[in-house]
Amino acid sequence: MTTNRHFLFLNAATREPGITGNTEALARRAAARLSTGTTQSWLRLADWPLPPFVDLRHSAGVYPMPEGAARRLLDATLEATDLVLVSPVYWYSVPASLKLYFDHWSAWMRVPGVDFKARMAGKRLWVVATSGDRAKAEPMLESYRLCAGFMAMHFAGALWGKGGPPGAVDADAQALAEAEQFFIGATHW
């Protein structure tokens, strides 16, 4: 059965090429349970490096249509119905590549004709995270909840697992069980 849902997994991993981190492993386990017919795409933010964000809000007030990696990420974001942040916790917070991506939303909101904010409203925001312990993920998860609220997106849920060296999350039985259920039913609402 095909659905009209399109899940974009934005992977903020900074592991070396060829090494799958815990966060991606957990996200892929959850993604494997998405119903067939649901479109899935995965982008590793390290493969699409964004330029530094420049705040033009109170000078030019508008931004040109982005090019290169920023345009790729903008288009992928708009095409998705569901945005899944594959987000390890770094320093109790959002990893730098995802933070920069969100900073660019401030630019994309001001590109004439894109209507970014209105088109983001109603999309679902999901988070898959790993860190040393759950409490230390809370500031990051709260940031994402607030971002979703600002954009009138639905914060659809957070899946957390205990990370560490690659493979560590495989020992977190609760996270693995939750991953199996994370997206179940997601395409029915």
Ligand SMILES: Cc1cc2nc3c(=O)[nH]c(=O)nc-3n(C[C@H](O)[C@H](O)[C@H](O)COP(=O)(O)O)c2cc1C
């Ligand atoms: C730069 C950096 C900062 C980190 N900061 C935290 C932290 O603040 N709290 C925490 O519990 N773990 C922290 N960690 C550990 C990672 O969150 C944990 O190892 C996670 O599983 C890594 O995800 P990955 O395996 O998908 O790369 C940090 C790791 C790195 C590399």
